[in-house]
Amino acid sequence: MLVLGFDMTILNVALPTMASQLGADTGEQQWIADSYLVVFAATMLPAGLLGDRFGRRSMLITGLGIFLVGSLVGTVVSTPGWVIVARTVMGLGAALIMPLALSVVPSLFGPGERTKAIGAISAASALGMPLGPIIGGWLLDHFWWGSVFLVNVPLAAIGILCCALLVPETRDPAAPTVDIGSTLLATLGLGLLVFGIIEGPDHGWGAPLTLLALFSAVALITGLVLRERRRVRPMLDIGLLGQRGFLWNSVAATLVTLVLSGLLFILPPYLQAVLGHDAFGTGVRLLPMMGGLLVAARASAPLIERFGPRVVVPTGLTTLAGAAFLGATTDVGDGYGHTALWLTVVGFGFGFAIVPAMDAALGALPRERAGSGSGLLMTLRQFGGAIGVALLGSLLASGYGDRLRTDGLSPDAADTADDSIVAAHLVADALGDPRLAESANSAYVHGMALVLLVCGATALLAAALTACFLPDSRPSRPSRPTPDKAQAPGGPAGPSGTAGPGDPGSPSDAAGPSGPSGAKPHGDSTGAPGGAPGPAAAPAAPPSPVAGAPDDGRQ
Numbered sequence: 022m023l024v025l026g027f028d029m030t031i032l033n034v035a036l037p038t039m040a041s042q043l044g045a046d047t048g049e050q051q052w053i054a055d056s057y058l059v060v061f062a063a064t065m066l067p068a069g070l071l072g073d074r075f076g077r078r079s080m081l082i083t084g085l086g087i088f089l090v091g092s093l094v095g096t097v098v099s100t101p102g103w104v105i106v107a108r109t110v111m112g113l114g115a116a117l118i119m120p121l122a123l124s125v126v127p128s129l130f131g132p133g134e135r136t137k138a139i140g141a142i143s144a145a146s147a148l149g150m151p152l153g154p155i156i157g158g159w160l161l162d163h164f165w166w167g168s169v170f171l172v173n174v175p176l177a178a179i180g181i182l183c184c185a186l187l188v189p190e191t192r193d194p195a196a197p198t199v200d201i202g203s204t205l206l207a208t209l210g211l212g213l214l215v216f217g218i219i220e221g222p223d224h225g226w227g228a229p230l231t232l233l234a235l236f237s238a239v240a241l242i243t244g245l246v247l248r249e250r251r252r253v254r255p256m257l258d259i260g261l262l263g264q265r266g267f268l269w270n271s272v273a274a275t276l277v278t279l280v281l282s283g284l285l286f287i288l289p290p291y292l293q294a295v296l297g298h299d300a301f302g303t304g305v306r307l308l309p310m311m312g313g314l315l316v317a318a319r320a321s322a323p324l325i326e327r328f329g330p331r332v333v334v335p336t337g338l339t340t341l342a343g344a345a346f347l348g349a350t351t352d353v354g355d356g357y358g359h360t361a362l363w364l365t366v367v368g369f370g371f372g373f374a375i376v377p378a379m380d381a382a383l384g385a386l387p388r389e390r391a392g393s394g395s396g397l398l399m400t401l402r403q404f405g406g407a408i409g410v411a412l413l414g415s416l417l418a419s420g421y422g423d424r425l426r427t428d429g430l431s432p433d434a435a436d437t438a439d440d441s442i443v444a445a446h447l448v449a450d451a452l453g454d455p456r457l458a459e460s461a462n463s464a465y466v467h468g469m470a471l472v473l474l475v476c477g478a479t480a481l482l483a484a485a486l487t488a489c490f491l492p493d494s495r496p497s498r499p500s501r502p503t504p505d506k507a508q509a510p511g512g513p514a515g516p517s518g519t520a521g522p523g524d525p526g527s528p529s530d531a532a533g534p535s536g537p538s539g540a541k542p543h544g545d546s547t548g549a550p551g552g553a554p555g556p557a558a559a560p561a562a563p564p565s566p567v568a569g570a571p572d573d574g575r576q
Contacts, residue, residue: 022122023145024088024176025115031157032057032108034304035169036286037293037443038161045101046440051219051414054286056105058407059212060112065120065400067204072121073193081184084117089177095170107170118180119403123379123395125191127386139380140322154289154304161300203248203257210241211404218411261386261394269490270382271398273334275405276483277374280341280476282406283413284367287469294442295462296357309361313368321376330377331491337377338484341370345477349470353463370480378487413472420468426460 036050045053072080091110098104122142130138160168217234224231249255262268292303317337324333344366351359379398386394421442427435430448438445438457445461448454 022119022142024085024173024180025118026145027153027156027176028111028115028173031153031169031172034154034157034289034300034307035161035166037290038166038300039101039104040441040443041447042166043099043101043104045104046444048219048418049101049105050441051286051410052105053101053108054410054414055215055219055407057108057112057115058282058403058410059215060109060208061116061119061403061407064113064116064204064208065403067199068117069120069124069395069397070199071117072124074198076190076192077121077125078184078188078190080117081121081188082181084114084121085177085180085184086114087111088114088118089174089181090114092170092173092177096167098167111173120395120399123383123399125188127383127395129189129191132384135380135384137322139383140318140376154307155301156304158299158301158304200248200252200255203245203255206241206245206248207257207400210238210245211407212238213241214238215407215411218408218415221415258394258397261397264385265490265492267382267385267394267398269487269492270330270334270378270385271401273338273378273483273487273491274375274382274398275401276479277338277341277371277378277405278402279405279409280345280480281367281371282409283472283476284345286410286414287417287472288364290442291465291469292357292360294446295353295465296360306357306361307364310364310368310371313365313370314372315368317369317372318376321373324373325377325380330381331488333377334374334491335484335488337370337373337375338480338487339370341367341374342477342480342484344370345473345480349473349477351466351470351473353459353466374483381491413475416475417465417468417472420471421461421464424460424464424467426464427457430457 032054036045036053039045039053040050068080068084088111091107091112091114094110095104095107098107126135126138126142156172157169160172213234217231217238220234221228221231245257246259249257250259262271288307289303292298292306293300298306321333321337344363347366348360348363351363382398383395422439425439425445427438430438430452434448434452438448438461442461442465446458449458449461
């Protein structure tokens with residue numbers, strides 16, 4: 022997860038450099054970002070099933086190997102098209118890494134430890150986010166743009182070594198086989214949807230090509246859902262979305278990812294082209310957002326225990342919306358101080374929304390469906406990320422193009438300036454035209470404000486939905502029994518007679534016959550979902566809704 026978090030933000034910092042050194046326009050930059058996300062989202066579902074069936078550790082190592090190969094390809098290519106190919110290969114590797122890194126959590130950790138495990142994973146991903154811009158910025162200032170791919174190689178190699186030596190193998194031998202037809206429907210449907218959104222501003226939203234792509238995408242995705250609903254063991258487990266806890270936490274996580282992906286796409290060009298910072302300076306100036314995220318990720322666990330996700334998640338989303346609306350007030354003349362303020366608030370909002378949402382969603386999964394369920398969750402998140410880059414990037418391009426003034430320029434120069442703000446600054450420098458640079462800055466800030474307004478509205482919508490529909494999953498804490506009614510050892514109060522079954526980490530809550538997590542060795546799926554005690558353990562009270570109640574129909 023550190024590898025993936027690092028790669029996500031290092032590329033965003035590198036996009037302006039690629040625009041100038043490779044001649045990549047805004048559409049090509051969107052595809053450099055989205056080719057990774059589309060393959061990532063479309064292949065995570067079969068990736069989760071492969072891990073369930075053949076071993077999660079083995080598939081993790083395979084994914085890291087593919088990611089390493091894609092990174093090596095990215096270091097030697099020299100055109101935007103080949104960079105897109107390299108990113109596609111990296112997306113395939115990441116599709117194996119992301120869901121399987123998460124799927125081992127319900128198998129190895131009980132409810133008392135799961136929140137800590139999710140926090141550790143989130144912290145690893147979050148740690149990679151500030152390291153990416155800083156290290157990537159330094160590399161871009163001293164080496165060629167391909168160095169941002171080369172730096173992934175040692176990280177992926179260390180990840181392979183750690184998985185081989187430290188991660189136990191877990192699997193579900195009864196997992197269904199990968200459905201090639203459903204995989205093709207998912208890949209083509211999502212790819213055409215992103216294509217239509219990205220190319221809409223250039224070809225026109227009513228153009229035949231755009232409409233054909235969008236309608237075909239809807240038809241393919243609808244066919245995927247219908248096909249999966251008829252399968253006994255589907256790859257896309259729609260039945261999991263019938264559980265309120267999993268559904269609405271997944272909605273929250275998806276919409277948060279959409280907002281964050283859009284923000285990370287628009288910020289580096291603003292910091293570099295409008296404010297005039299180099300790549301390293303841009304990475305450093307993203308630290309307030311990452312710092313807020315790290316603090317919130319660490320502070321979310323006690324808040325969840327006290328108030329539950331139904332309070333914490335909408336609060337985080339509302340905070341995120343406020344930060345986006347504050348950022349939409351940015352003016353061309355504003356310095357970095359205003360940006361640092363709303364970026365810090367963005368980090369807090371993101372951390373308080375994503376960690377409890379992910380924890381509660383994973384807690385609702387039965388252990389034997391951990392791979393496919395976490396694959397579905399991450400597919401939804403990456404789908405949100407791909408749509409965020411495509412939709413918000415297209416909105417940015419439209420807002421920028423509407424406000425850019427190219428009067429007096431030749432047609433070729435005007436077309437180049439219209440491609441991106443980086444291209445406009447290159448044209449302005451070549452022609453000695455400061456008015457073009459000023460117009461480009463103003464146009465970009467206008468487009469950025471439109472994107473931030475949409476991000477704020479999306480976060481508010483997600484906050485309203487989760488406040489209304491998220492189940493209250495706070496752990497129940499029964500009162501202590503009076504001395505004359507105290508339970509004997511082994512009763513519901515636990516072996517010590519002090520800790521209740523709702524207390525995190527208590528023996529009756531997390532411990533089973535095979536260890537403190539309640540999980541059996543090597544991913545045996547016979548244990549009760551959510552870390553409930555096995556047959557030899559003392560009777561326990563019903564688990565919290567996060568872990569899944571025993572009468573919800575799951576085996």
